[in-house]
Amino acid sequence: MKTHSQTLIATIAVALLLTVAALGQEPSPGSPPRATMKAIVYHNYGSPDVLRLEEIAKPVPNDNQVLVKVRAASVNPLDWHYMEGTPYLIRIFGAGLFKPTVTRLGVDYSGTVEAVGRKVTQFKPGDEVFGGKTGAFGEYVCALADRAIVLKPAGVTFEQAASLPIAAITALQGLRDKGHVLAGQKVLINGASGGVGTFAVQIAKSFGAEVTGVCSTRNLDMVRSIGADHVIDYTKEDFTRSGQNYDVIIDNVGNHSMLECRRVLNPKGKYVLIGGGGVNDSPWIGPLASVIKGLVLAPFVSQDMGMMLADLNQKDLTALGDLIQTGKVTPVIDRLYPLRDLPAAIRYLEKGHARGKVIIMVGDKNEIPPIVGNPSASSASTIPPTLIIFAVIALVLIAPIVLALVFNRRFQQGNPGKRPYRWGYYFSMMTIVGGLILGLMLEAGSGAVIVCGLIYAVLAWFFAQRHHWAWITLTILSFNPVAWIINGIYLWKRWAEGAVATS
Numbered sequence: 001m002k003t004h005s006q007t008l009i010a011t012i013a014v015a016l017l018l019t020v021a022a023l024g025q026e027p028s029p030g031s032p033p034r035a036t037m038k039a040i041v042y043h044n045y046g047s048p049d050v051l052r053l054e055e056i057a058k059p060v061p062n063d064n065q066v067l068v069k070v071r072a073a074s075v076n077p078l079d080w081h082y083m084e085g086t087p088y089l090i091r092i093f094g095a096g097l098f099k100p101t102v103t104r105l106g107v108d109y110s111g112t113v114e115a116v117g118r119k120v121t122q123f124k125p126g127d128e129v130f131g132g133k134t135g136a137f138g139e140y141v142c143a144l145a146d147r148a149i150v151l152k153p154a155g156v157t158f159e160q161a162a163s164l165p166i167a168a169i170t171a172l173q174g175l176r177d178k179g180h181v182l183a184g185q186k187v188l189i190n191g192a193s194g195g196v197g198t199f200a201v202q203i204a205k206s207f208g209a210e211v212t213g214v215c216s217t218r219n220l221d222m223v224r225s226i227g228a229d230h231v232i233d234y235t236k237e238d239f240t241r242s243g244q245n246y247d248v249i250i251d252n253v254g255n256h257s258m259l260e261c262r263r264v265l266n267p268k269g270k271y272v273l274i275g276g277g278g279v280n281d282s283p284w285i286g287p288l289a290s291v292i293k294g295l296v297l298a299p300f301v302s303q304d305m306g307m308m309l310a311d312l313n314q315k316d317l318t319a320l321g322d323l324i325q326t327g328k329v330t331p332v333i334d335r336l337y338p339l340r341d342l343p344a345a346i347r348y349l350e351k352g353h354a355r356g357k358v359i360i361m362v363g364d365k366n367e368i369p370p371i372v373g374n375p376s377a378s379s380a381s382t383i384p385p386t387l388i389i390f391a392v393i394a395l396v397l398i399a400p401i402v403l404a405l406v407f408n409r410r411f412q413q414g415n416p417g418k419r420p421y422r423w424g425y426y427f428s429m430m431t432i433v434g435g436l437i438l439g440l441m442l443e444a445g446s447g448a449v450i451v452c453g454l455i456y457a458v459l460a461w462f463f464a465q466r467h468h469w470a471w472i473t474l475t476i477l478s479f480n481p482v483a484w485i486i487n488g489i490y491l492w493k494r495w496a497e498g499a500v501a502t503s
């Protein structure tokens with residue numbers, strides 16, 4: 001849908017330009033606003049070098065949209081994840097396998113409404129607004145009027161408003177909806193000095209909680225100044241060994257395992273994983289490894305261990321605007337960059353030590369800088385992941401199927417009267433792959449990968465020899481509900497057949 005509407009907008013814009021050119025007219029001061037705008041665009045995944053400030057078609061609002069002239073935007077780790085195309089899983093789930101399908105970047109923005117669609121009643125030209133919409137790193141965004149866009153409260157600056165959407169909503173929903181924080185509870189915020197953390201400390205205080213912030217030495221005073229009752233310097237002390245207990249842990253860093261965090265969580269406590277993983281971490285599943293571990297762990301512990309994904313919505317944006325207007329929350333703004341310096345801003349954020357929010361100012365002077373160096377060089381980083389994805393599909397998905405068919409053929413040639421065993425051979429091989437993945441997930445070095453791979457391989461060998469005990473053991477150890485169900489049905493059918501045969 002997005003691609004179609006972008007194509008439509010681009011076509012309309014180009015048609016308008018051609019008409020003006022054909023008539024030999026220059027747009028006069030009184031003529032409609034120009035049909036192009038400057039925006040950050042990326043055509044390949046990679047480092048911040050892939051980002052270009054380009055002249056592109058200015059969006060045109062449809063009946064339900066609002067056209068906003070962007071005044072400020074803010075940078076989130078989400079932006080560099082999309083720029084890098086990592087974790088690679090996001091490529092499979094819509095970001096574009098080889099190249100980004102949506103070439104615009106940025107979500108958080110604030111600005112002034114320039115035009116509204118025919119059916120929009122909530123906003124009018126001149127309104128000051130803020131919200132979240134893909135493509136915020138540009139002079140204009142078009143947002144649906146009933147989605148994540150609200151009026152900017154008076155007295156809140158454009159920079160402050162732009163700092164809110166993703167980071168503050170994440171903090172609010174993490175504390176309120178996942179942590180169910182109540183007044184008087186003890187809340188620990190790991191990564192208290194970053195974008196999400198600085199909001200989380202203040203919002204937790206506004207809920208009446210006793211807040212402990214974890215940050216590095218240089219940020220201790222800042223975290224205290226925004227309201228933390230206690231601070232822990234992670235360069236000197238490991239909070240999971242502090243001996244203190246907490247009702248809620250909001251984890252923006254994910255640098256401790258959930259088992260370690262459990263040590264300092266009350267028996268009915270809640271652990272909320274917000275994020276983690278830097279630009280140099282494993283690009284495959286990134287912070288999702290912790291999530292998968294948490295899901296495996298969840299049924300066996302009394303605490304509530306989970307993760308969250310922020311949901312940008314009008315109700316929470318309004319609540320956040322109110323929190324700022326009433327002085328309960330004051331955004332911590334670390335640095336301001338002009339739009340053309342977005343690559344520098346992202347490089348800074350990627351280091352993982354931002355102090356509050358990094359803001360992009362989108363003014364009237366967004367000159368397009370000359371391209372230096374070889375622009376195609378940055379696309380080189382798209383090749384290895386592509387090859388790796390093909391290799392994984394071939395090795396993990398296709399090879400076991402082919403091998404299962406080959407083994408089954410051999411088996412049937414040697415045992416003509418016996419039932420085929422394709423699924424059995426396939427399951428044996430997939431469990432070896434599963435064992436290797438489990439070994440990797442334990443993050444205990446190559447020894448764990450070898451041990452897990454060997455255990456599963458030995459079980460798979462017995463299973464391929466049709467030992468039922470190996471089959472049942474592997475089914476249980478697959479940690480895979482689909483395998484549990486399929487093998488359960490298979491087992492039940494065989495038993496039923498056995499009962500008929502013996503009756």
Ligand SMILES: NC(=O)c1ccc[n+]([C@@H]2O[C@H](COP(=O)([O-])OP(=O)(O)OC[C@H]3O[C@@H](n4cnc5c(N)ncnc54)[C@H](OP(=O)(O)O)[C@@H]3O)[C@@H](O)[C@H]2O)c1
Pocket residue numbers: 076077078166167170190191192193194195196197214215216217219234252253255273274275276277308309310349352353354355356
């Ligand atoms: N689940 C969601 O919906 C959602 C939404 C938003 C963000 N996120 C994720 O949440 C994470 C945080 O986002 P953010 O915007 O706050 O990022 P950020 O602004 O880049 O935060 C970085 C902060 O992490 C701190 N930090 C680094 N290493 C630390 C450690 N070992 N212990 C404690 N603090 C440490 C840094 O403090 P020092 O400088 O003191 O080291 C810095 O202030 C990211 O992974 C992001 O992808 C998830």
